[in-house]
Amino acid sequence: xxxxxxxxxxxxxxxxxxxxxxxxxxxxxxxxxxxxxxxxxxxxxxxxxxxxxxxxxxxxxxxxxxxxxxxxxxxxxxxxxxxxxxxxxxxxxxxxxxxxxxxxxxxxxxxxxxxxxxxxxxxxxxxxxxxxxxxxxxxxxxxxxxxxxxxxxxxxxxxxxxxxxxxxxxxxxxxxxxxxxxxxxxxxxxxxxxxxxxxxxxxxxxxxxxxxxxxxxxxxxxxxxxxxxxxxxxxxxxxxxxxxxxxxxxxxxxxxxxxxxxxxxxxxxxxxxxxxxxxxxxxxxxxxxxxxxxxxxxxxxxxxxxxxxxxxxxxxxxxxxxxxxxxxxxxxxxxxxxxxxxxxxxxxxxxxxxxxxxxxxxxxxxxxxxxxxxxxxxxxxxxxxxxxxxxxxxxxxxxxxxxxxxxxxxxxxxxxxxxxxxxxxxxxxxxxxxxxxxxxxxxxxxxxxxxxxxxxx
Amino acid sequence: xxxxxxxxxxxxxxxxxxxxxxxxxxxxxxxxxxxxxxxxxxxxxxxxxxxxxxxxxxxxxxxxxxxxxxxxxxxxxxxxxxxxxxxxxxxxxxxxxxxxxxxxxxxxxxxxxxxxxxxxxxxxxxxxxxxxxxxxxxxxxxxxxxxxxxxxxxxxxxxxxxxxxxxxxxxxxxxxxxxxxxxxxxxxxxxxxxxxxxxxxxxxxxxxxxxxxxxxxxxxxxxxxxxxxxxxxxxxxxxxxxxxxxxxxxxxxxxxxxxxxxxxxxxxxxxxxxxxxxxxxxxxxxxxxxxxxxxxxxxxxxxxxxxxxxxxxxxxxxxxxxxxxxxxxxxxxxxxxxxxxxxxxxxxxxxxxxxxxxxxxxxxxxxxxxxxxxxxxxxxxxxxxxxxxxxxxxxxxxxxxxxxxxxxxxxxxxxxxxxxxxxxxxxxxxxxxxxxxxxxxxxxxxxxxxxxxxxxx
Numbered sequence: 001x002x003x004x005x006x007x008x009x010x011x012x013x014x015x016x017x018x019x020x021x022x023x024x025x026x027x028x029x030x031x032x033x034x035x036x037x038x039x040x041x042x043x044x045x046x047x048x049x050x051x052x053x054x055x056x057x058x059x060x061x062x063x064x065x066x067x068x069x070x071x072x073x074x075x076x077x078x079x080x081x082x083x084x085x086x087x088x089x090x091x092x093x094x095x096x097x098x099x100x101x102x103x104x105x106x107x108x109x110x111x112x113x114x115x116x117x118x119x120x121x122x123x124x125x126x127x128x129x130x131x132x133x134x135x136x137x138x139x140x141x142x143x144x145x146x147x148x149x150x151x152x153x154x155x156x157x158x159x160x161x162x163x164x165x166x167x168x169x170x171x172x173x174x175x176x177x178x179x180x181x182x183x184x185x186x187x188x189x190x191x192x193x194x195x196x197x198x199x200x201x202x203x204x205x206x207x208x209x210x211x212x213x214x215x216x217x218x219x220x221x222x223x224x225x226x227x228x229x230x231x232x233x234x235x236x237x238x239x240x241x242x243x244x245x246x247x248x249x250x251x252x253x254x255x256x257x258x259x260x261x262x263x264x265x266x267x268x269x270x271x272x273x274x275x276x277x278x279x280x281x282x283x284x285x286x287x288x289x290x291x292x293x294x295x296x297x298x299x300x301x302x303x304x305x306x307x308x309x310x311x312x313x314x315x316x317x318x319x320x321x322x323x324x325x326x327x328x329x330x331x332x333x334x335x336x337x338x339x340x341x342x343x344x345x346x347x348x349x350x351x352x353x354x355x356x357x358x359x360x361x362x363x364x365x366x367x368x369x370x371x372x373x374x375x376x377x378x379x380x381x382x383x384x385x386x387x388x389x390x391x392x393x394x395x396x397x398x399x400x401x402x403x404x405x406x407x408x409x410x411x412x413x414x415x416x417x418x419x420x421x422x423x424x425x426x427x428x429x430x431x432x433x434x435x436x437x438x439x440x441x442x443x444x445x446x447x448x449x450x451x452x453x454x455x456x457x
Numbered sequence: 458x459x460x461x462x463x464x465x466x467x468x469x470x471x472x473x474x475x476x477x478x479x480x481x482x483x484x485x486x487x488x489x490x491x492x493x494x495x496x497x498x499x500x501x502x503x504x505x506x507x508x509x510x511x512x513x514x515x516x517x518x519x520x521x522x523x524x525x526x527x528x529x530x531x532x533x534x535x536x537x538x539x540x541x542x543x544x545x546x547x548x549x550x551x552x553x554x555x556x557x558x559x560x561x562x563x564x565x566x567x568x569x570x571x572x573x574x575x576x577x578x579x580x581x582x583x584x585x586x587x588x589x590x591x592x593x594x595x596x597x598x599x600x601x602x603x604x605x606x607x608x609x610x611x612x613x614x615x616x617x618x619x620x621x622x623x624x625x626x627x628x629x630x631x632x633x634x635x636x637x638x639x640x641x642x643x644x645x646x647x648x649x650x651x652x653x654x655x656x657x658x659x660x661x662x663x664x665x666x667x668x669x670x671x672x673x674x675x676x677x678x679x680x681x682x683x684x685x686x687x688x689x690x691x692x693x694x695x696x697x698x699x700x701x702x703x704x705x706x707x708x709x710x711x712x713x714x715x716x717x718x719x720x721x722x723x724x725x726x727x728x729x730x731x732x733x734x735x736x737x738x739x740x741x742x743x744x745x746x747x748x749x750x751x752x753x754x755x756x757x758x759x760x761x762x763x764x765x766x767x768x769x770x771x772x773x774x775x776x777x778x779x780x781x782x783x784x785x786x787x788x789x790x791x792x793x794x795x796x797x798x799x800x801x802x803x804x805x806x807x808x809x810x811x812x813x814x815x816x817x818x819x820x821x822x823x824x825x826x827x828x829x830x831x832x833x834x835x836x837x838x839x840x841x842x843x844x845x846x847x848x849x850x851x852x853x854x855x856x857x858x859x860x861x862x863x864x865x866x867x868x869x870x871x872x873x874x875x876x877x878x879x880x881x882x883x884x885x886x887x888x889x890x891x892x893x894x895x896x897x898x899x900x901x902x903x904x905x906x907x908x909x910x911x912x913x914x
Contacts, residue, residue, distance in 0.1 A: 024488075024491060025490050033481060033482050033881075035881065036811075036881050036882070036883055334799070338795060338799050341795060341798045345791050347847060354495060356814070357813070385801065390802050423491065423492035
């Protein structure tokens with residue numbers, strides 16, 4: 001088996017590799033729709049929704065006396081009060097302070113954690129452990145895709161303004177004593193289940209997990225309790241829009257492809273893993289892959305703890321007071337989106353890149369150029385249609401000092417030269433789309449109440 | 458277990474049952490997209506496509522000395538020259554001549570056939586056999602959904618202008634002696650495989666089947682041979698548009714729900730089968746389910762053989778010279794479709810029913826009212842976006858004497874009163890969409906060359 005580095009070399013560099021990735025459309029490995037994605041999106045804003053996260057994320061269990069030391073050495077987070085029933089949004093950087101990945105870190109016990117997310121962070125931590133020096137045991141529970149033994153846990157999310165009422169009903173009593181982004185236990189169908197408290201749409205909700213074989217029992221109990229509160233299930237298509245609507249930057253391109261000090265890591269990573277197969281798409285074209293890397297602040301992670309040593313600390317300390325990117329929502333101009341839709345009536349390549357509803361992005365890492373009056377000010381990522389906002393919206397990272405809410409910018413939609421050779425890309429033309437800068441997430445009551453894993457050190 | 462009749466009774470009649478069906482979006486049980494549905498649609502028009510039909514149709518194998526007598530008694534077709542390597546589009550009717558269903562009938566041997574399609578026809582034939590009087594053995598190979606033992610065969614379709622070149626290359630030599638809608642054998646990867654010849658886009662192609670365990674071997678051999686000819690795989694989303702583009706009326710509502718002489722059949726059918734679970738949707742509202750039934754001529758089946766006795770013969774003979782419906786394409790007005798798209802920017806229920814691309818129908822049996830100058834002239838069924846036509850097009854059945862090519866009609870898009878309670882239906886308003894009557898299928902070179910199962914007795 002070859003390595004990531006082999007594949008990079010064969011492709012002629014990481015950008016060529018990522019831009020010519022032959023992977024197809026990512027489909028969340030759950031039902032696409034339970035009812036329809038419009039109603040399912042609206043449920044998390046207006047009533048309550050059950051989202052199934054059991055399948056699409058990698059779980060890395062770490063256990064042993066050096067668990068916290070490992071995490072502390074390789075992430076920007078503060079671990080002074082970490083332990084059982086604490087959770088964090090863990091962020092790992094390379095020596096330059098560029099983000100390798102982020103994930104949710106669950107403190108299952110004082111010396112046992114679960115790292116849940118895209119594979120970037122699990123891979124990086126596993127590599128570090130493989131180099132020795134940490135007294136920990138790893139157990140990796142792969143995503144359902146490629147997991148031959150079956151997943152160990154179910155993982156549900158119950159969110160929306162009625163979520164708490166549903167959860168207290170299913171629990172048979174009040175749920176108290178769990179702080180925001182704190183963990184606890186409730187009872188569902190006679191089982192004690194562990195939970196993480198966070199929220200969507202300005203209302204608290206819970207992430208719930210337990211042994212996979214109890215998943216259907218728990219799901220059915222929640223659905224039954226939720227009926228009177230308008231709770232419905234959300235499928236993969238609605239879910240694919242949740243990160244943009246919630247303001248979570250889900251598409252970080254792992255900063256592992258170029259740093260000479262990471263050459264060993266690239267030889268350790270396989271040639272068919274996430275980092276090797278992922279795709280880069282969109283209108284932002286640079287020949288420096290570093291232009292696609294971000295720093296923690298760029299994605300809203302402002303909690304780097306410089307009172308401990310970690311990979312990237314010195315670089316981040318030096319960059320701390322420099323200008324960063326900031327996360328904003330771009331609300332796309334209705335008429336321009338209609339023009340894109342209408343262009344599908346044109347012949348041959350006289351059409352713009354099709355905007356699939358509700359999620360129109362077409363790469364693992366979508367990067368579309370954002371300009372203001374023709375000058376580059378950042379990039380736009382996942383663009384989605386939200387039935388709650390009744391608009392097409394993307395999450396963008398832009399120069400923090402260049403733009404304020406309400407500013408007009410332009411997003412260049414589509415790829416140059418008729419489009420890349422990736423399977424998802426039909427021949428098309430590029431189109432400059434006007435967009436309005438708004439806070440991320442957009443709706444005020446969401447913005448005020450939802451802090452999705454973001455500001456918790 | 459209850460029966461279909463029980464379910465009808467509980468719902469308060471067949472229309473109430475079908476209109477409140479709680480089944481979700483039908484998703485073809487294959488990859489949704491291999492590349493992207495736009496390129497996949499264009500492949501069957503411009504190069505070649507491999508479509509995987511292995512999973513979504515019911516196969517009913519019938520074997521024994523009375524096989525042809527059974528078929529002859531319960532279908533309108535002519536069996537005088539039927540036998541091994543003959544195929545037909547079998548059409549079954551009730552005593553009133555209304556269509557119960559259609560399917561493809563493969564003559565595997567002189568006394569062994571396979572009936573392939575939606576479950577209507579297999580169910581009807583199985584019921585007739587259960588009543589006795591036919592020396593046949595049935596073996597039912599259920600659709601992958603709900604098939605616990607796994608399917609017996611793979612079934613691929615290779616179509617498009619380059620299909621024949623691909624197939625002759627993979628066969629290692631010319632493919633000769635197979636008539637249109639005739640069967641034969643070719644060699645793929647060292648296996649003799651059976652084939653049915655038909656075509657799409659004015660070019661001949663083959664349907665290919667064999668033991669399920671050889672499916673991947675055969676698929677890979679075709680893909681390998683097809684590369685130089687631009688053959689790609691088509692996924693479920695592209696496939697969901699093929700019937701409209703090809704002019705096949707795929708959405709026949711089985712005429713089994715009301716006829717008093719079929720009461721026993723409704724008691725024999727289960728309460729969780731296709732006939733009980735299917736959904737009826739759209740703007741055509743009648744309180745007579747018979748208004749949703751069709752006669753064979755209406756769907757273009759003009760080959761009823763009155764020289765043999767069959768269920769429905771007398772009724773059809775009496776109706777033979779009456780005016781019928783005819784199958785047409787309706788090309789939807791671009792501006793009206795754009796209006797529907799634009800309405801998704803409106804608040805609340807001030808929007809039209811979302812048109813999902815590429816297949817916007819939202820019921821097993823979609824029936825949208827078609828009017829000309831306000832007068833009802835028929836109904837529209839599956840509406841799709843075709844990247845080949847660069848238009849939204851539906852297949853409609855309209856009064857044969859009322860309309861000619863080029864006529865302007867109106868399709869009422871959406872359901873009354875904000876929409877039914879089916880899960881697929883978000884709250885919406887109805888919209889009158891202008892449309893132009895065209896032949897079915899639309900493109901002239903398709904229309905001239907493709908006869909999809911239609912006119913073969």
